[in-house]
Amino acid sequence: MKRRKFVTAAAAASVAASASETVPVRSTPLRAGFWGTQFYDDKERAELLDVLESRSPFRWYGPGKPGKVLQFEKEFAKRMQSRFALGVTSGTAALQVAVAALEIGPGDEVILPAWTWHSCYSAVVLAGALPVFAEIDTSFNIDPGAIEALITPRTKAIMAVHLQGNPCDMDRVLAIAKKHRLRVIEDCAQSAGASYKGRPVGSLGDIGIYSLQINKTITAGEGGAVVTNDPVLFERASRFHDLGGLRGPHQDLLGKASLDWIPGANYRMSEFTGGVVLAQIRKLDTIVDAVRGNARRVHEGVRDLEGAKFRLLPDPAGEIGAGVFLDFGTRERCDRFVAAMKAENVGAGKPGGSAILPTVPYVMAKKTIHPGWPSFQSPRGKSIRYGPETCPRTIDILGRFGGVAIDPKYGRKDTDDIVAAIRKVYRAIG
Numbered sequence: 474m475k476r477r478k479f480v481t482a483a484a485a486a487s488v489a490a491s492a493s494e495t496v497p498v499r500s501t502p503l504r505a506g507f508w509g510t511q512f513y514d515d516k517e518r519a520e521l522l523d524v525l526e527s528r529s530p531f532r533w534y535g536p537g538k539p540g541k542v543l544q545f546e547k548e549f550a551k552r553m554q555s556r557f558a559l560g561v562t563s564g565t566a567a568l569q570v571a572v573a574a575l576e577i578g579p580g581d582e583v584i585l586p587a588w589t590w591h592s593c594y595s596a597v598v599l600a601g602a603l604p605v606f607a608e609i610d611t612s613f614n615i616d617p618g619a620i621e622a623l624i625t626p627r628t629k630a631i632m633a634v635h636l637q638g639n640p641c642d643m644d645r646v647l648a649i650a651k652k653h654r655l656r657v658i659e660d661c662a663q664s665a666g667a668s669y670k671g672r673p674v675g676s677l678g679d680i681g682i683y684s685l686q687i688n689k690t691i692t693a694g695e696g697g698a699v700v701t702n703d704p705v706l707f708e709r710a711s712r713f714h715d716l717g718g719l720r721g722p723h724q725d726l727l728g729k730a731s732l733d734w735i736p737g738a739n740y741r742m743s744e745f746t747g748g749v750v751l752a753q754i755r756k757l758d759t760i761v762d763a764v765r766g767n768a769r770r771v772h773e774g775v776r777d778l779e780g781a782k783f784r785l786l787p788d789p790a791g792e793i794g795a796g797v798f799l800d801f802g803t804r805e806r807c808d809r810f811v812a813a814m815k816a817e818n819v820g821a822g823k824p825g826g827s828a829i830l831p832t833v834p835y836v837m838a839k840k841t842i843h844p845g846w847p848s849f850q851s852p853r854g855k856s857i858r859y860g861p862e863t864c865p866r867t868i869d870i871l872g873r874f875g876g877v878a879i880d881p882k883y884g885r886k887d888t889d890d891i892v893a894a895i896r897k898v899y900r901a902i903g
């Protein structure tokens with residue numbers, strides 16, 4: 474083991490030992506679960522049985538009268554205060570649909586945060602466009618102050634990714650987009666149910682996307698959705714997700730088709746998925762209220778800790794509360810916190826669920842599925858460099874913040890234990 478690592482590990486172990494010299498806060502480990510699945514009940518069962526018994530698992534036709542996906546789209550659009558919603562097979566598919574709807578392609582650049590999920594990067598590259606990374610701030614989201622310096626005449630869109638339930642500073646992102654005539658894609662994969670200044674995330678930019686995968690607020694295991702207020706974007710999205718055509722029910726929503734066929738993919742949601750996410754969208758507010766309540770109890774219980782600095786929340790009322798994170802000033806101190814919390818049987822960790830993409834080897838190497846891929850053929854595509862040296866602030870922030878994940882099903886004893894463990898460990902690590 475390298476000496477520095479060894480010293481850190483030894484220090485962490487000694488803090489863990491001294492913090493729990495008495496009795497650990499919990500006798501058994503506390504673990505957050507998969508939110509949406511914990512709320513599965515007869516509602517999801519009934520929806521699934523409907524599809525099964527009607528023998529109509531395809532959204533557009535079948536022996537019965539399919540309509541789950543369509544109904545989900547209707548209710549999802551209403552909940553997200555958007556004119557249109559489209560159900561798709563995943564959040565990754567939703568991003569590709571959004572990028573295609575905005576006609577982003579070769580020669581275009583898209584600004585996205587250095588800390589986000591692979592799908593954000595791959596959606597841009599698969600369209601033949603060039604991803605340009607911006608540093609994050611202590612909200613763990615794109616730093617609006619870092620965006621303008623990255624804009625070139627080829628920049629077409631900003632991807633505002635609302636990570637771990639925390640909305641981006643949308644006033645600033647939207648002002649920059651307006652000033653430079655850029656489109657805004659909101660990636661709400663990790664934040665369905667969050668809002669910014671009273672508006673659901675996803676409804677503020679040009680187009681918003683969500684994931685319905687198991688780690689997300691509501692879920693059918695896999696699934697995704699796209700929302701927009703713009704009929705042209707909706708028509709392009711619907712066409713791209715369904716081989717380029719426009720089916721009757723979506724044509725009815727639009728009044729008339731105004732575009733022609735385009736080559737598209739097949740990202741159609743099945744009726745089984747549609748049924749489950751229909752039951753789940755009706756529970757979204759219950760789930761979010763429960764997580765928020767628990768996160769607030771934890772925050773209230775630790776906010777007076779001396780010198781405590783928390784994750785930046787651009788709209789504390791709209792944040793979901795997926796985790797409560799503290800700034801420990803250094804990576805070493807944060808590592809000591811995480812190790813000592815484990816000894817208390819209250820798991821803690823660094824921010825998770827995303828990757829520092831500019832440091833990921835295939836990104837650094839600018840790998841594509843074909844050597845002639847357009848993304849990196851332009852002069853700027855050829856010269857652009859990724860790597861840790863391009864995002865030092867992102868690496869620093871994610872190294873020094875640590876926190877605890879919050880679950881909607883935690884009871885008062887669980888949140889009391891989290892508070893007790895944080896207070897005990899915070900004092901012990903000095």
Ligand SMILES: Cc1ncc(COP(=O)(O)O)c(C=O)c1O
Pocket residue numbers: 563564565566568589590592593634660662663684685686695696697826
């Ligand atoms: C920020 C973000 N965007 C997009 C996705 C892609 O969603 P999916 O897993 O449903 O394809 C994820 C998934 O974790 C995500 O975290």
